[in-house]
Amino acid sequence: MKSKELQRISKFISLILRHNPEAAGITLDSHGWADVGELINGVSRKYPLDRALLERIVAEDEKGRYSFSDDGRLIRANQGHSINVDVELEEKEPPEILYHGTAERFSSSIEREGLKPGTRLYVHLSTTPEAARKVGQRHGKPIVYVVNSGEMAKSGYTFFLSANGVWLTKNVPAEFLSVLESRHPDNN
Ligand code: HQG
Numbered sequence: 001m002k003s004k005e006l007q008r009i010s011k012f013i014s015l016i017l018r019h020n021p022e023a024a025g026i027t028l029d030s031h032g033w034a035d036v037g038e039l040i041n042g043v044s045r046k047y048p049l050d051r052a053l054l055e056r057i058v059a060e061d062e063k064g065r066y067s068f069s070d071d072g073r074l075i076r077a078n079q080g081h082s083i084n085v086d087v088e089l090e091e092k093e094p095p096e097i098l099y100h101g102t103a104e105r106f107s108s109s110i111e112r113e114g115l116k117p118g119t120r121l122y123v124h125l126s127t128t129p130e131a132a133r134k135v136g137q138r139h140g141k142p143i144v145y146v147v148n149s150g151e152m153a154k155s156g157y158t159f160f161l162s163a164n165g166v167w168l169t170k171n172v173p174a175e176f177l178s179v180l181e182s183r184h185p186d187n188n
Contacts, residue, residue, distance in 0.1 A: 001053070009047045010057050014065055016042065017077040032085035033074035064164035079162035082119045089160035089168065096150035098125040098167050099180065101136030104143045107179075115145075115172035122160070122168035125149070129180055144180040152176050 016024045017034060024042025028034050036054070043049045058066045058075070068075050076087060100115055100123065115123045126132040129144050136142030152172065153159065160168045 005047075006053075006057060006060075009043065009049060009053075010061065010065075012043060012047060013039070013054075013057065014077060014080070017066065017075070018081045019083060021083075028076070028083070028085055030086060032076040032081065032087045033069060034076065036068070036073055036075050039075060067163055078164040079122070079124070079166045079168060081121050084121065087162070089162060091158055092161045094125075094149035094153055094159040094167060094169075095127065096148075098127060098147040098149045099129050099132035100125050100145045100147055100172070100177075101129075101132030101134065101142055102145070103136060103140035105140060107143055110145070110177070111174055114174040114177065115147075117171065122170060123172055125167040125169065125172075127165075127167065132180075145177045146180050147172055148176040148178075 012023075016026065016039065017028070017032070021028050021034065024039060024045070026034055026038045026042045036051070040049050040051065040054060054075070055068075058068065065077055065080070066075055067078055076085075078087065079089075081087070102110065117123050124135065125147055126135060132144045133142050136144060149159065149167070149169075152169070157169060162168060
């Protein structure tokens with residue numbers, strides 16, 4: 001199967017497991033798990049999918065978006081949900097600095113209100129400016145914020161590290177944000 005087709009199926013799976021299980025006629029449990037057989041049946045209404053292909057999609061996903069349960073019967077998205085499930089995120093002391101990539105057009109609102117999770121459960125933070133810039137590019141002309149996560153943790157804010165290495169927190173007040181100044185003309 002071509003990688004474009006695989007990507008299309010993966011996008012549909014992430015829609016189902018993060019936002020809209022009804023799109024495949026399935027339900028998730030309170031920890032975000034779907035039954036693998038039900039997911040395959042539901043996706044198969046739209047795209048060809050069997051266990052082997054699903055295993056390939058999970059194994060090859062470049063962001064490690066999905067996990068199987070230990071017995072292989074269940075599958076869930078590791079982060080990125082808008083529906084209220086508890087994926088048993090690990091609460092963890094964050095690094096001193098994290099980054100958030102967004103589009104320039106959101107900057108006045110962000111600098112007024114801080115970072116809010118929007119439709120998702122958490123604000124997503126990156127460990128490098130490069131990764132943050134890529135996230136921001138999905139929305140338009142990117143801008144990268146430096147998040148003073150060390151100071152936030154000292155002030156009592158909690159952080160979580162997802163199974164696939166994404167830092168998450170409920171919100172970031174504007175006082176902990178500063179714009180990353182680009183040092184290179186190409187770096188914007
Ligand atoms: C912005 C992808 C105005 C926020 C990525 C972002 C990530 C505000 C947008 C993951 C705001 C929400 C998540 C405020 C935040 N005013 N705009 N006060 N506060 N925003 O897509 O972080 O490929 O829900 O900056 O790689 O872009 O799907 O979040 O631009 O890890 O696995 O509101 O999704 O991963 O957009 O992306 P999103 P995000 P996947």
